[in-house]
Amino acid sequence: MSVVLITWGAALEGGAVEALTLARRVAEEGGKKLNWLVIGAAAVQAVEVAGRYGVAGLDVIFDAKALSGNDALVAAMGQYCAETRPAIVMFNQSAAARAVAPVLAGRLGVPVVMNAFAMARAGSALDVTATAFGGDTNVVYRIEAPLAVISVVTTTVVAEPAATSAPTVRRDIAVDLSAVTERMPVVSAPKREGPRLEDAEISVSGGRGLGNAQNYELVKQLADALGGMWGGSRVIVDEGWIDSSHQVGLTGKITRPGLYLAAGISGASQHMAGCSAAKTIVAINKDKDASIFRYARYGIVADCLEVLPELIKVAKD
Ligand SMILES: Cc1cc2nc3c(=O)[nH]c(=O)nc-3n(C[C@H](O)[C@H](O)[C@H](O)COP(=O)(O)OP(=O)(O)OC[C@H]3O[C@@H](n4cnc5c(N)ncnc54)[C@H](O)[C@@H]3O)c2cc1C
Incomplete structure (x- = not known):
């Protein structure tokens, strides 16, 4: 059983290494290994980062259709989870992750916590602290389920490379998205102009x-x-x-x-x-x-x- 952080896109987004730091801590506390699933060209950058942040397995999906829409993306993630059976699936809470994490949890039939910023073991359970009511207060969820999806906001997390760098095993993961049809294809989206x-x-x-x-x-x-x-x-x-x-x-x-x-x-x-x-x-x-x-x-x-x-x-x- 592993903790897996899921990332996707053309490049690694802000907060990726902070999310890895949090994921590694949770993995270490639970005696689990840390995997990182990267979908798309961001995997090229991930190779450099993975070893430094204690990632045991870097799993890569290079399937253009996986990035064609949220249904394809969730299908790719769902197939990956069915094959690897992680204990915790984590997301760095970007705007895109806000849309995808709950859908994946629904697909897997498991609990989801959004806006999480801290996690701690409580015996066999995991206590996840998240902001609630638009950030006015915090709530602690105790998760006993064998699998949960947790989306983390990393603004309060300081990136910390692993104390020792272990070799990362890279695996290419094949998915079959041929049957996926986007229910809400994006027909027009704002173009990214200039620096972000x-x-x-x-x-x-x-x-x-x-x-x-x-x-x-x-x-x-x-x-x-x-x-x-x-x-x-x-x-x-x-x-x-x-x-x-x-x-x-x-x-x-x-x-x-x-x-x-x-x-x-x-x-x-x-x-x-x-x-x-x-x-x-x-x-x-x-x-x-x-x-x-x-x-x-x-x-x-x-x-x-x-x-x-x-x-x-x-x-x-
Ligand atoms: C679910 C939810 C999500 C939200 N998301 C966001 C979000 O993403 N981003 C966000 O910003 N807000 C968000 N808000 C709104 C947030 O709660 C605040 O209402 C908002 O941030 C206040 O904006 P402000 O500081 O510009 O205005 P105000 O709170 O009105 O503050 C204005 C400040 O300017 C000071 N001031 C007045 N005149 C001067 C002057 N001449 N010189 C110097 N200082 C002066 C005042 O003392 C005051 O402190 C969200 C709220 C909810 C409920």
């Missing part, structure tokens, strides 16, 4: 405290001057100041920049779920009791409309 907010090393984000969409231009100017990317809270997406591809948070993008500068953002848990893994958070807020200061390494208690133009000047010098 999730990969930015520097992010500048704005919130309702900016007052209006026009003032949000200051955030864009500072991001440009610092060579970073811009984002914002859900409130300003709902207000139409920016589009949802720039939303940071639980229901937006999960980012892990080196520097996250937040202007006029209160620091609600749902927002912090998307940026608390930043190495350094700098917050500008005129309320000294704003929650964001609990996360910030540097806090500026001031009007962001006064501070941002000064920072832009300094950044441009």
Whole structure:
């Protein structure tokens, strides 16, 4: 019996090594081996990473149809699980994993926990801690089932390579997807243009405290001057100041920049779920009791409309 992390796509996504770290801990605690199923070209990068993170078996599916839609993807995963019979199936909770993990659990007829961030053995059971009610509180699920699907949010997990690197056995897994028909084929999807907010090393984000969409231009100017990317809270997406591809948070993008500068953002848990893994958070807020200061390494208690133009000047010098 093994713990398996499932990843797919053209390249490894952010949070993959953090999810591997969590999966390895769970495997070690339960005396199980860690397998990593990678579907698609991301397997090329996975080869480099697997040994360092204590993966015993790297299982690879190279079948173009597996990535053609969610039904094919779930069918490939289901066939893999039927063959290898893992004890725990884990996902790094990306937007795509949110759609796939519950469907796979349904297909396998096993429990699923979404939004998990910690796991610990409790005798023969596994206690899985997950956020609930949009991140306002936590809940601990005790799983006794022989197989469970767990989708992990890795913002609070620090990647940690294995203490010793063991050789990884690579296996090519064949699946038969010929009978799969997509029930909801994607006929139009937004094209990825330019760099992604999730990969930015520097992010500048704005919130309702900016007052209006026009003032949000200051955030864009500072991001440009610092060579970073811009984002914002859900409130300003709902207000139409920016589009949802720039939303940071639980229901937006999960980012892990080196520097996250937040202007006029209160620091609600749902927002912090998307940026608390930043190495350094700098917050500008005129309320000294704003929650964001609990996360910030540097806090500026001031009007962001006064501070941002000064920072832009300094950044441009
Ligand atoms: C299920 C669910 C999912 C959610 N998902 C997300 C998500 O993914 N991302 C997200 O961001 N939110 C999300 N939210 C919403 C979240 O709870 C907050 O409502 C939101 O993050 C608040 O946005 P804000 O900080 O911009 O606004 P506010 O909470 O209104 O905060 C504005 C802040 O600006 C400060 N301020 C005001 N004027 C100034 C000034 N001139 N200079 C400096 N500071 C000033 C204020 O003191 C205040 O702290 C979600 C909520 C739910 C229920």
